[in-house]
Amino acid sequence: MNKSNMTKMERLQSVLDRYGADRARWPANEHELTGFIKETPQAAKFYYEARAFDQLLDQGALPLQETSSDLQQSILTDFADLHADKDDVVVPFLKTGNRKLPATDIINSWMSAAAMAACFAVGMYLGGVGIGDWSLDLATDFANLASQTDQFAEIADALMPSTLEEELL
Amino acid sequence: MLPARSPAIERAGSREDDDLMRAIAAGDQAAAKQVVEHHLPLLMPLARYMLGSDAEAEEIAQESFLKLWKQAKNWQPERALIATWLRRVASNLCIDRLRQRHTTAHDLQDDLSVAPTQQRDLEEKHLTQRVGQALLQLPERQKLALTLCHYQGMSQKEAAEVMEISEHALESLLSRARRGLKKSLEHEWKQLLPDRHGIGEFGDADLLHRVKK
Helix, strand or coil, X not given: CCHHXXXXXXXXXXXXXXXXXXXXXXXXXXXXXXXXXXXXXXXXXXXXXXXXXXXXXXXCCCCCCCCCHHHHHHHHHHHHHHHHHHHHCXXXXXXXXXXXXXXXXXXXXHHHHHHHHHHHHHHHHHHHXXXXXXXXXXXXXXXXXXXXXXXXXXXXXHHHXXXXXXXXX | CCCCCCHHHCCCCCCCHHHHHHHHHCCCXXXXXXXXXXXXXXXXXXXXXHHCCHHHHHHHHHXXXXXXXXXXXXXXXXXXXXXXXXHHHHHHXXXXXXXXXXXXXXXXXXXXXXXXXXXXXXXXXXXXXXXXXXXHCCCHHHHHHHHHXXXXXXXXXXXXXXXXXXXXXXHHHHHHHHHHHHHHCHHHHHHCCCCCCCHHHCCCHHHHHHHHC
């Protein structure tokens, strides 16, 4: 075998190893090897062997099965569950314009965020001012507020029975 | 029966993948059903070849679709087809599962069901099981490469995309897989040679005719 044929034989073996004997799968530039197979008994032998091996692989193919309707249903149930869960999720900030939430969820999420921001601001204020000088004033304010609250409570107690009685009557 | 070549490039019905994924992200049940009906029959055999178990293949298929549902809102249509994406996810799940378990191929092969309606004779069934066992004993990535290209009918380019490797690397895997199987199944494939004694003399007229074309 001359050098050119040796090279072609190596190419053929490589192609058969990678693609098998199905020439439709061979790269276009390797189709010229068909002539070499025809002319060279050793090349034809390799080709026959690769074809026999392909046939064996085909015989090892698993039988086709109908897709289970139960499996299909389970997969679609997963899908439904996932989208049912999504309705319950409160997303505080919308990242894209595509996601739509009910108006109440949006208001609630902003109220929560506003409350957190207010707490943060008060905390910063208290931390910055210090509580030494004004703590007494604050205590006095609380005491006044408590007494006013008590007064309000007394007034409310006085009014409430009559209101209830009126409603009952 | 093996699938027609390159099913991965088929699109699900008449709607493009990105339209379907947009609909799925919006919770469209009909779109989800369409994708399942089209892709589940392609996904199941892949997992069955990889794992050798019908039950596990079903779990892999279900898990793959669940990932697809979750991925829908972040879908980037220009990056992959649904078929490629699903196969990639299923392949990775199969490889994870194979790495987790160290069960022998023989034990698993017994779990594969051969449809009784097909009335295969005992010899053919034995051959199928023998090939199946040899396939299961291949290293996982060689097995995946061969499954995608030979049994799933994908082109090298598509299979490389599923496996996220270069075509050259895929060809190397294929080459090693075929050589390994050829060695372990030598007795079986030699039985299928057209003419064992006259092989060097072009004994097979039909083959010769096709080669000459």
